[in-house]
Amino acid sequence: MIQELTRLPGVGPKTAQRLAFFLLAQPIADVQSLAEALLRARQNTRQCGVCCNLTEEDPCPLCSDSRRDRDAICVVERPADVQAVERTRDFHGRYHVLHGVISPLEGVGPEDIRLAELLRRLGEGTCREVIVATNPSVEGEATAMYIARLVKPLGIRVTRLASGLPAGGDLEYADQVTLSRALQGRREL
Amino acid sequence: MIGPPSCAPWDTATPEAKGETPLPTYNQEAVVLRTRDLGEADRLVTLFTRERGKVNGVARGARRAASRLAGSLQPLSHIRCQLARARTLDIITQVELIESFPSVRGDLTLVTYANHFLELVDVVAPEREAGDLFPLLLGGLHLLAAGVDPGLVSRAFELRLLAAAGFGPALRDCARCGRPVEERGDLSFSPGEGGVLCGECDGGALLRRSVLAALIYLQEADLRQIGRLAVDERDRGEMEGLLRAHLTxxxxxxxxSLAFLDTLRRGER
Known part of the structure; x- marks a missing residue:
């Protein structure tokens, strides 16, 4: 069991040992429900046929929710990013999960991420804006630019999340790149 | 002794004050070659330093949103940094950005060329050993940023990098017989033989004289002057093809990166 647990991200041999002893001390019913939950989640989770997010139902609840706008798609790198944007409660459109970013140095090309699926969705014609919410890293930016190249010719608006100072942050401690981006992206008061 | 526990956030005492030996630090000027996630919130950064060649360093907490290191430790950034020598991997403690090449980052084609440079340096640069590649890499990135024809910058960069690594193609003398190739029949180029072959030592792919002249210019001229070279599409394509064969x-x-460049070009057509 300790060996299996060490395979989890961020779990070293000592943590694995602690977790293992904790589990051994639990009532059998609790351990069983945990084991079943793990198994059920793994077996029933697949990618949504529309947005490629991880889901137990296909299409996923977000895609089948008729109250959500059909004219905006927010493109993110990973399923966890959908949760992050959802927490803001400011976006009411739909999502598309790429499951990665284009990274020439790592050998990840456009065909290795869910871009073809995005283009197919856009071909349906209901979407008027694609919001690219990939990370503000070199790979994330490259992916954003690549998406813009593909999508703009379709006559669809492509926007990119702004980047700048973190809320509640301190100007003095902001790094140069972030601060200069914040200056470039300043807005009228 | 009464005091806050050492892990508390208000513990700002320096290692000296706590009676620990501080890690020895050193400063380096570097270009960030690549980064990889490490552990929960750290990043392993491969730096190409001016004085010590390739150095791996850990940027602690660089994946957290509030990290002061993250912004400057992106691939392509030209930085000045302080590293602390640790047992296995050195720790990046401070970073000052010199140049982030925003005009290169903001253009998908240019950033791919820049990635190509980083990739090549990563392959040939030795670890912890100075070389003459650092000025070449910086020079190449600045030329891309200045809007010089990226194809020409790339060929000049490849030729010079190959030469620095000891694989530079022979261009003036035949790679097999060693005699000057001037006026000696139809020339060819063979990566395996190590460069140009004269008419008598035939073997590789046919090489036109205009292509050879352009290659010699790109290898020998001042890097800042290479944008002045006028090359037609055909010569350009041939240069790229044979240098790519030589590199591979x-x-x-x-x-x-070159494979990705091909993808981009297919998309443009």
Missing amino acids: YHLDRPLR
């Missing part, structure tokens, strides 16, 4: 033959690995 001698570095013995696929060049990923």
